[in-house]
Amino acid sequence: MLSRITSVIKQTLTMIKNTLFILASAFIFAATAYAEQGAQSHESIAEAVKAYVAQNINLPGDYEVNLIPLDERLSLPQCIEALDVFTTTDVIKAGRTTIGVRCNSGKKWSIFTSAIIKTYQMVVVLAQAVQRGEIISQQHLTIEKREVSNLRDDFVTQMEQIENKQATRQLEAGTIMSLKVLVEPKLIKRGDSVVITTAKADFSIRMNGVAMMDGTKGQLIKVKNQNSGRIISATVVEPGLVAVHY
Numbered sequence: 001m002l003s004r005i006t007s008v009i010k011q012t013l014t015m016i017k018n019t020l021f022i023l024a025s026a027f028i029f030a031a032t033a034y035a036e037q038g039a040q041s042h043e044s045i046a047e048a049v050k051a052y053v054a055q056n057i058n059l060p061g062d063y064e065v066n067l068i069p070l071d072e073r074l075s076l077p078q079c080i081e082a083l084d085v086f087t088t089t090d091v092i093k094a095g096r097t098t099i100g101v102r103c104n105s106g107k108k109w110s111i112f113t114s115a116i117i118k119t120y121q122m123v124v125v126l127a128q129a130v131q132r133g134e135i136i137s138q139q140h141l142t143i144e145k146r147e148v149s150n151l152r153d154d155f156v157t158q159m160e161q162i163e164n165k166q167a168t169r170q171l172e173a174g175t176i177m178s179l180k181v182l183v184e185p186k187l188i189k190r191g192d193s194v195v196i197t198t199a200k201a202d203f204s205i206r207m208n209g210v211a212m213m214d215g216t217k218g219q220l221i222k223v224k225n226q227n228s229g230r231i232i233s234a235t236v237v238e239p240g241l242v243a244v245h246y
Contacts, residue, residue, distance in 0.1 A: 038077075038078035039075050039076060039077065039078060040076040040077065040078050040079055040083075040103070042069070042070045042072075042074075044083070045070065045083065045101050045111075045113065046067050046113075048082075048083040048085050048101060049065075049067060049085055049099050049101060049113055049115060050065055050067070051085075052085035052099065053065050053092060053099070053115065053117065056087075056092055057092045057117070058091070058092070059092075059093075059094060059117075059119050060119075060121060061119055061120050061121035061122070061148070062119070062120045062121075062145075063094070063117055063118060063119045063120065064117070064118050064120075065115055065116075065117055066115065066116045066117075066118070067113060067114070067115050067116075068113065068114040068115070068116070070111075070113065074111075076103070076109050076111070077103070077106060077107040077109065078106075079103035079104075079105060079106065079109075080105050080106050081103070081104065081105040083101055083102070083103060084101070084102050084103070084104055085099060085100065085101050086099070086100045086101075086102070087099055087100065088100070092117065093117070094117050094118065094119045094148075094149040094150075095116070095117065095149055095150065096114060096115070096116050096117075097114070097115055097116075097117060098112050098113070098114055098115075099112070099113050099114075099115055100112050100113075101113060117149070118147055118149045119147065119148055119149050120145055120146065120147050120148065121145070121146070121148050121155075121157065122143050122144070122145050122157065123143070123144065123145075123146050123148060123155045123156065123157055123176050123177070124141055124142075124143060124155075124156040124157065124158070124159055124161070124162065124176070124177040125141070125142055125143070125144045125146065125174060125175065125176055125177065126140060126141065126142075126171055126172070126173050126174060126175045126177065127139075127140060127141060127142040127173065128140055128173050129170070129171065129172055129173045130167045130170065130171045131167070131170055132167055132168065132169050132170050133166060133167065134166070134167050135164060135165070135166055135185055136162050136163060136164065136165050136166070136167065136182065137163060137164070138159055138163055141159050141162075141163075141177070143159070146176055148176070151176065151178075154178045154179075154180060155176050155177065155178055156176075156177045156178065156179065161179070162177055162179065162182055164185070165182040165183065165184060165185065166182060166183050166184070166185040166186075167181060167182060168181055168182065168183055169181060183216075184216035184217060184218075184219075185216065185217075186214045186215065186216055187215060187216060187217055187236050187238060187239045188211045188214065188215040188221065188236050188239060188240070188242070189211065189214050190211055190212060190213050190214055191210065191211065192210070192211045192240065193208065193209075193210060193211075193240070194208075194209050194210065194211050194223060194234075194240050194241065194242050195207070195208065195209070195240060195241050195242070196208070196209040196223055196225065196232070196234055196242055196243075196244060197237075197241065197242070197243050197244070198243065198244040198245075199243070207225055207226070207227055208225075208226045208227065209223045209224055209225050209226055209234075209242070210223065210224045210226060211223055211242075212224055212231060215236040215242075216236060217236055217237070217238070218235060218236060219235070219236050220233050220234070220235055220236075221233070221234060221235075221236060221242065223242055232244060
């Protein structure tokens with residue numbers, strides 16, 4: 001009886017050893033196969049995306065690209081060819097954008113990454129606060145490098161664009177200037193006394209008049225001729241002066 005038990009134990013141990021050997025061999029084979037192919041590093045994917053952006057971006061000024069990290073658990077087979085990077089649109093814009101990366105060889109795969117693109121330009125900024133109705137002069141302004149990613153081109157890059165314009169609301173120092181918060185100042189107000197001029201090649205006339213409406217530079221307004229009492233249309237030239245063109 002004892003010898004039979006001993007024999008059974010030996011057979012059982014032998015089976016266990018054989019099973020362990022088979023499992024170990026399978027594990028080694030799988031590990032070797034994986035090692036030969038390897039995994040695509042997340043860093044290589046990020047570098048491919050950044051290179052694609054650098055080659056295809058068409059934005060003025062400077063820019064920076066920040067990639068949203070891939071899930072650490074994501075494991076992709078090593079691509080034996082260069083990664084193919086693509087977008088669903090033809091234009092890379094500032095802000096958050098989706099960029100695809102795929103492997104077209106071996107064990108093919110495709111994923112989408114997210115990138116946040118920030119753009120910077122030299123823009124006109126208020127050096128000091130401005131009150132509503134105040135006329136903007138060069139002393140109010142300065143030029144600074146600012147992020148403009150979310151401004152949708154609603155900013156000014158040259159001081160000359162906004163000098164002598166009027167603020168429609170109070171603006172704090174440091175504000176990036178936009179044409180939307182400015183208007184042409186009223187050079188003439190309704191009831192103002194004005195000089196009406198008309199000029200031709202052979203003569204010019206100057207008459208006194210009264211403005212019948214407010215007017216900005218270059219605007220056509222109604223003016224009453226004090227001599228004749230007629231109401232005519234004239235173009236605002238400067239404070240107190242309008243011109244009639246025939």
